[in-house]
Amino acid sequence: MISISEVEYSYEDGEDAKKALSGVSLEIRDGEFVAIVGHNGSGKSTLAKMLNALILPDSGTVTVFGMDTADEKLTLDIRKKVGIVFQNPDNQIVTTVVEEDVGFGPENLGVPTQEIRKRVDRALEAVGMTDYARSAPHMLSGGQKQRIAIAGVLAIRPDVLVLDEATAMLDPIGRKAVLDIAKRMNKELGITVVMITQYMEEAVIADRVVVMNEGKVAMQGTPREIFRRGDELRKIRLDVPVMVELREKLAAESLIPDTDALTVEEMAEEICPLLLKN
Amino acid sequence: MPIIVEKLTHTYMPGTENEHVAVDNVSLTINEGEFFGIIGHTGSGKSTFIQHLNGLVQPTSGKVTVDGFDMSDKKQRQKGRALVGMVFQYPDYQLFDSTVLDDVAFGPKNLGQSEEEAKKSAAEAMKTVGLDPELFGEKSPFELSGGEKRRAALAGIIAMKPKYLVLDEPMAGLDPSGRRDVVATIDALRRELGCTVIMVSHSMEDVARSAERIAVLNEGKLYALGTPDEIFSKTQELIDMGLDAPQTARLAEALRQKGCDVPESIYTNERFIEWFRGLKHV
Ligand SMILES: Nc1ncnc2c1ncn2[C@@H]1O[C@H](COP(=O)(O)OP(=O)(O)OP(=O)(O)O)[C@@H](O)[C@H]1O
Ligand SMILES: Nc1ncnc2c1ncn2[C@@H]1O[C@H](COP(=O)(O)OP(=O)(O)OP(=O)(O)O)[C@@H](O)[C@H]1O
Numbered sequence: 001m002i003s004i005s006e007v008e009y010s011y012e013d014g015e016d017a018k019k020a021l022s023g024v025s026l027e028i029r030d031g032e033f034v035a036i037v038g039h040n041g042s043g044k045s046t047l048a049k050m051l052n053a054l055i056l057p058d059s060g061t062v063t064v065f066g067m068d069t070a071d072e073k074l075t076l077d078i079r080k081k082v083g084i085v086f087q088n089p090d091n092q093i094v095t096t097v098v099e100e101d102v103g104f105g106p107e108n109l110g111v112p113t114q115e116i117r118k119r120v121d122r123a124l125e126a127v128g129m130t131d132y133a134r135s136a137p138h139m140l141s142g143g144q145k146q147r148i149a150i151a152g153v154l155a156i157r158p159d160v161l162v163l164d165e166a167t168a169m170l171d172p173i174g175r176k177a178v179l180d181i182a183k184r185m186n187k188e189l190g191i192t193v194v195m196i197t198q199y200m201e202e203a204v205i206a207d208r209v210v211v212m213n214e215g216k217v218a219m220q221g222t223p224r225e226i227f228r229r230g231d232e233l234r235k236i237r238l239d240v241p242v243m244v245e246l247r248e249k250l251a252a253e254s255l256i257p258d259t260d261a262l263t264v265e266e267m268a269e270e271i272c273p274l275l276l277k278n
Numbered sequence: 279m280p281i282i283v284e285k286l287t288h289t290y291m292p293g294t295e296n297e298h299v300a301v302d303n304v305s306l307t308i309n310e311g312e313f314f315g316i317i318g319h320t321g322s323g324k325s326t327f328i329q330h331l332n333g334l335v336q337p338t339s340g341k342v343t344v345d346g347f348d349m350s351d352k353k354q355r356q357k358g359r360a361l362v363g364m365v366f367q368y369p370d371y372q373l374f375d376s377t378v379l380d381d382v383a384f385g386p387k388n389l390g391q392s393e394e395e396a397k398k399s400a401a402e403a404m405k406t407v408g409l410d411p412e413l414f415g416e417k418s419p420f421e422l423s424g425g426e427k428r429r430a431a432l433a434g435i436i437a438m439k440p441k442y443l444v445l446d447e448p449m450a451g452l453d454p455s456g457r458r459d460v461v462a463t464i465d466a467l468r469r470e471l472g473c474t475v476i477m478v479s480h481s482m483e484d485v486a487r488s489a490e491r492i493a494v495l496n497e498g499k500l501y502a503l504g505t506p507d508e509i510f511s512k513t514q515e516l517i518d519m520g521l522d523a524p525q526t527a528r529l530a531e532a533l534r535q536k537g538c539d540v541p542e543s544i545y546t547n548e549r550f551i552e553w554f555r556g557l558k559h560v
C-alpha cells in the first residue's frame with residue numbers, strides 16, 4: 001500500500017512560495033488501478049515523483065509498503081517497487097542502444113546479467129519494439145521512444161507501475177496497447193497501476209479516479225461517479241469523456257433518458273433500442 | 279500561394295545497414311488559408327515530412343516550395359522559412375532562454391520587433407494559450423510542468439503570427455481547457471490573418487473537429503488524402519493502419535452493427551446530435 005499523508009511541497013523556498021502540492025492525503029491500495037487527472041500544473045507529476053522518492057515532501061509523509069520515502073537507506077528498495085514512466089521519453093533515454101537502455105533500470109537495481117537479458121527481451125516484446133533492439137534511441141520517432149521508455153520500466157518488474165502521460169505521443173493503437181498492458185499487469189499479476197492522463201476516455205478504465213486541482217485533491221470516486229459531475233470538472237479546466245458529453249447533451253434536450261453510460265459500447269446499448277423503436 | 283510538395287522522399291542514413299525510407303514519394307499541395315491535418319501510425323514519417331516544410335530537413339529527392347520559394351535552395355530557403363512557424367513534437371527542443379517571457383519573445387525579436395514590442399507580443403501570446411505572464415513570465419522554462427512547457431512553445435510561435443503554422447502534436451499534454459484554448463487561438467489566427475495551419479495529431483477527435491483536408495501517411499507513403507468525410511468513412515482501413523476513428527464514428531458503427539440505420543457522415547458529437555434531433559420530428 002502507498003500512503004500519502006498531509007503532504008506539502010513547493011519547488012521554491014520562502015514563506016509565500018507557490019505550493020505544487022498542499023495538504024494532499026491519499027491512499028493507494030495494493031492491486032488498485034488509479035487514474036489521476038487534473039489541469040496543467042495541478043501537481044500530478046510532482047505527486048508521481050513523490051512515490052519513488054525523487055522528490056521528498058516539505059512536510060507530511062509518503063510511505064510505500066511501509067517504507068518512509070524520507071529514509072535515504074530505503075530509496076533503492078523503494079525504486080525496486082515503484083517504476084515510473086515520465087512524460088518526456090527523451091529525459092529517460094540514457095544510452096545509445098535501445099536494449100541497453102531498457103536494461104539500464106534493472107542493472108542499476110542489481111539484477112543479475114542473465115536475468116536482465118530475459119527481462120529486456122520480454123519488455124521489448126510487450127511494447128512491440130523487438131525489431132528495434134539494436135537501434136539508436138535518438139533515431140526513433142516520438143512514439144517509438146515512448147515505447148522504449150515504457151519497456152525500461154516494465155523491465156524493472158515493479159509492484160507499482162506509474163504512468164505519467166506515457167501514452168501522450170502514441171498512435172491510437174499504440175495507446176490502446178499500453179493501456180492493455182497496464183490493465184493486464186493489474187488484473188493478472190496484481191500490480192498496482194497509477195495512471196496520469198489528460199484523456200478522460202482513458203481514466204474510464206480505472207477503478208478510481210483522483211482529480212487534482214491547484215495542488216489539492218479536489219474529488220475522487222469511481223469513473224461513473226466522477227464523470228457525472230461534468231460542470232464541476234469543467235470549472236477546474238477538465239472535461240468529461242466524448243461519449244459522456246454526447247450523453248449529457250442528448251439528455252439535456254430530453255432526446256434520451258439520463259443514464260450513466262461512459263463508453264462507446266454502453267452508449268450503443270442505450271441508444272439502439274430508441275432508434276429501432278423510431 | 280500554396281505549399282507544393284513534389285515527389286518528396288527522405289531516406290535516413292542512406293547506404294548504411296540502418297537505411298530507412300521515412301518519407302516515400304509524397305506529392306501534395308497545401309492551399310493558402312487551409313486547415314490541413316496529417317495523421318498516421320507511430321513512425322509513419324509525419325515529423326520527418328513536416329520538417330521539410332521549413333527546410334529544417336532536406337529531401338533525399340523531390341522538392342518542396344513554399345510560396346514559390348524552393349526550400350532546397352539556400353537563399354530562397356531563408357525567405358520561405360520566414361513564413362513558416364513550427365511547433366515541434368517535444369517542446370523541450372524549443373525552449374532555451376532563461377525566462378519564459380524571453381523565450382516567447384525570441385521569435386518576434388528575430389522578426390525585427392524592438393525589445394519592448396517583442397515582450398508585449400510575447401505577453402499577449404502567453405495569455406492566449408492560458409499562461410499568465412505575471413505568474414510564469416519570469417520563470418525558467420525548465421521549471422514548468424509538461425503542459426505548461428507545451429503552452430510556452432505554442433506561444434513562442436503564435437507570437438510571430440506566421441503565415442504557415444505547422445504544429446506537431448500540439449495538443450499532447452494539454453489539459454482539456456488548454457486544448458479548447460488552442461483550438462480557439464488557431465481559429466482566431468485564421469480569421470484575423472488568414473493563416474494556413476498544418477497539424478499533425480494522433481487525436482482523431484481533434485483532426486475531425488478542425489481539419490478541412492486530411493493526409494494519411496502509412497509507412498512513409500501518402501495512403502489517402504481527402505476531406506474528413508472521405509477519410510473517416512474508412513473506419514476499418516484506419517484501424518488496420520494503427521489509427522482509429524473518432525469515438526462518435528465508432529458509436530455510429532456500433533449502432534449499425536446492431537441494425538440501426540446511421541448515416542456515414544456522422545463522426546462528431548455535433549453531427550450526431552443534429553441528426554438525432556431530426557429523427558424526433560420524422
Ligand atoms: N522544476 C520545477 N521548478 C519550479 N516549479 C516547478 C518545477 N516543476 C514543476 N513546477 C511547478 O509546480 C506546479 C506543479 O507542476 P507539475 O509538474 O506537478 O504539474 P502537472 O499536474 O504534472 O502538470 P502537467 O499536466 O502540465 O504535466 C506547476 O505550477 C509548475 O509550474
Ligand atoms: N534521425 C533519424 N535517423 C534515423 N531514422 C530516423 C530518424 N528520425 C526518425 N527516423 C525513423 O524514420 C521513421 C519516421 O519517423 P518520424 O519521426 O517521421 O515518424 P512520426 O510519424 O513522426 O512518428 P510519431 O507519431 O511516433 O512521432 C521512423 O521509423 C523512425 O525510426
Ligand SMILES: [Mg+2]
Pocket residue numbers: 044045046087164423424425
Ligand atoms: Mg505533468
Ligand SMILES: [Mg+2]
Pocket residue numbers: 141142143324325326367446
Ligand atoms: Mg513524430
